[in-house]
Amino acid sequence: MVDTPVRAPAPADMSDLPVLNVRPPRQPLIAVALPVIVVVAILAGWEAWVRIAHVQRYLLPPPTAIAQALAGDPMRFIEAAAVSLGAALGGLLIATMGAFSLGVLMAHSRALERALYPPALLLKVMPIVAVYPLFLIWFGFGIWPRVLIAALITFFPVLVNTVIGLRSVDPQAHDFLRALHASRSQVFWRLRLPSSLPYLFAALRISVPLSLIGAVVAEFLSGASGMGQLILVANGDFDTPALFGAVIVLAALGVSLTVGISYLERRVLDWHESYRGV
Amino acid sequence: MEVRDLSHRYPSSAGEVVALERASLRVGAGEFVSIVGPSGCGKTTLLRAVAGLIAATGGEVRVLGGAPEDAQRAHALGLVTQEPGLLAWRSVEANVRLPLEITGTSADVDALLERVGIAAFARYRPGQLSGGMRQRVALARALAHGPRLLLMDEPFGALDELSREELRLELLALWERERIAVLFVTHAIHEAVLLSDRVVVMSGSPGRIVADVAIDLPRPRSEALESTPRFVALTGEVRAALRDASRGLR
Numbered sequence: 407m408v409d410t411p412v413r414a415p416a417p418a419d420m421s422d423l424p425v426l427n428v429r430p431p432r433q434p435l436i437a438v439a440l441p442v443i444v445v446v447a448i449l450a451g452w453e454a455w456v457r458i459a460h461v462q463r464y465l466l467p468p469p470t471a472i473a474q475a476l477a478g479d480p481m482r483f484i485e486a487a488a489v490s491l492g493a494a495l496g497g498l499l500i501a502t503m504g505a506f507s508l509g510v511l512m513a514h515s516r517a518l519e520r521a522l523y524p525p526a527l528l529l530k531v532m533p534i535v536a537v538y539p540l541f542l543i544w545f546g547f548g549i550w551p552r553v554l555i556a557a558l559i560t561f562f563p564v565l566v567n568t569v570i571g572l573r574s575v576d577p578q579a580h581d582f583l584r585a586l587h588a589s590r591s592q593v594f595w596r597l598r599l600p601s602s603l604p605y606l607f608a609a610l611r612i613s614v615p616l617s618l619i620g621a622v623v624a625e626f627l628s629g630a631s632g633m634g635q636l637i638l639v640a641n642g643d644f645d646t647p648a649l650f651g652a653v654i655v656l657a658a659l660g661v662s663l664t665v666g667i668s669y670l671e672r673r674v675l676d677w678h679e680s681y682r683g684v
Numbered sequence: 685m686e687v688r689d690l691s692h693r694y695p696s697s698a699g700e701v702v703a704l705e706r707a708s709l710r711v712g713a714g715e716f717v718s719i720v721g722p723s724g725c726g727k728t729t730l731l732r733a734v735a736g737l738i739a740a741t742g743g744e745v746r747v748l749g750g751a752p753e754d755a756q757r758a759h760a761l762g763l764v765t766q767e768p769g770l771l772a773w774r775s776v777e778a779n780v781r782l783p784l785e786i787t788g789t790s791a792d793v794d795a796l797l798e799r800v801g802i803a804a805f806a807r808y809r810p811g812q813l814s815g816g817m818r819q820r821v822a823l824a825r826a827l828a829h830g831p832r833l834l835l836m837d838e839p840f841g842a843l844d845e846l847s848r849e850e851l852r853l854e855l856l857a858l859w860e861r862e863r864i865a866v867l868f869v870t871h872a873i874h875e876a877v878l879l880s881d882r883v884v885v886m887s888g889s890p891g892r893i894v895a896d897v898a899i900d901l902p903r904p905r906s907e908a909l910e911s912t913p914r915f916v917a918l919t920g921e922v923r924a925a926l927r928d929a930s931r932g933l934r
Contacts, residue, residue, distance in 0.1 A: 578768065578769025579770065579771060580769075581737055582763050582825070584756070585736065585761045585763040585835070586756065596771070596782065596785070596786075677811060678772065678773075679811075
């Protein structure tokens with residue numbers, strides 16, 4: 407036999423739903439150790455310079471002061487982060503569901519796409535800072551205006567990628583289904599939806615950090631609660647260590663969310679070129 | 685399956701293109717008919733019109749006594765294309781099961797995989813297989829729902845010569861057992877002669893049918909046939925028809 411398989415057997419599952427494929431970690435220790443060493447070196451240099459040069463604390467606090475700010479009142483950061491995270495993910499969820507549904511309609515009808523794309527683009531170019539006061543008037547100072555800002559800022563990437571993804575089907579596979587007189591819904595569930603998943607994940611990678619930015623900006627503007635308010639208060643107090651702490655917490659949130667999405671993507675899209683080590 | 689005076693024109697940036705000009709062709713029940721011709725002679729257009737994937741601008745297509753759409757609805761068509769168009773997220777077995785899900789029919793998928801020699805790879809994904817194996821999956825998928833007309837558009841065109849040879853012989857053996865009607869588009873003359881009951885020769889721009897060569901070689905056939913005088917004579921006849929057609933253009 408000339409044809410030989412080039413890879414190990416795939417998992418036994420065969421549905422259109424994602425197949426969970428657990429991979430052993432392959433990263434050598436050095437890949438983890440090197441960035442850690444670099445970060446530690448930077449922090450040590452920073453600490454030393456601030457102490458030796460007697461830099462003012464409100465200009466640039468030493469890393470130890472930032473650590474103290476974080477460790478001294480961790481609940482302050484945790485509670486604020488939870489509020490921001492809730493608004494960001496709530497907004498992302500609403501935007502993803504709405505944009506995906508709209509994308510399905512637009513992918514099936516050029517007329518609908520032409521009609522709906524300009525208003526959707528309007529949503530994208532609208533500065534959220536300008537819209538936010540309106541949201542405050544309409545929805546009050548609760549969590550909703552922030553959720554909606556996060557939704558607004560993440561809507562467009564998901565919409566555009568959904569439309570492109572649902573249209574990026576293998577033409578030969580599509581022909582095969584058409585020759586069998588497959589219905590629109592059969593083509594959607596068996597071909598279009600799975601084909602769109604790589605695009606949807608690409609959109610989520612963009613949207614996840616955006617949603618966090620949207621939520622924090624909204625909190626910053628309203629000053630009611632969350633990381634945005636924490637930053638606002640710390641800024642008013644010239645509490646620079648807390649400001650740095652907020653930056654670190656937000657960065658950690660962003661990284662965790664991105665890693666989470668990547669993990670999910672890796673498991674759902676193990677069939678895709680981008681994960682087959684090509 | 686019958687095509688009468690089929691014409692197809694479509695607009696392009698360089699003016700109207702005549703892809704097909706009054707082509708007529710018949711494939712009887714259980715007959716294996718090949719179409720050979722140069723690239724762009726409209727052979728794929730003809731096949732796509734028969735499959736109901738495009739509506740030709742003139743003439744008539746009858747498949748099993750009805751329109752191509754009726755044949756689609758009756759699940760009477762099986763399609764194999766040059767790029768197999770398998771679903772990358774499905775296993776081999778699930779890919780072959782796809783037409784059964786669409787048509788609501790059932791079949792012994794394991795036996796089918798056995799028949800095309802891919803039973804051992806049932807749980808693999810298409811991305812883990814070679815081109816030849818993928819094309820076997822495409823063939824199994826096209827046969828799964830029990831079509832009465834198999835449409836093959838250069839199915840081995842993207843393969844290396846060794847896999848091509850191997851799949852050609854397997855298709856030959858498979859067809860001689862099952863005997864369903866096949867319309868087979870290729871540009872390899874000896875492939876067409878080895879497999880077919882008739883070879884239809886087309887010329888390009890505009891796409892016309894210029895010859896219809898009956899292949900009276902005995903069945904079952906094998907590759908040993910390729911060195912017989914009759915085989916050589918028939919390939920010569922097809923080649924001459926192609927040459928005449930291209931000379932007629934100048």
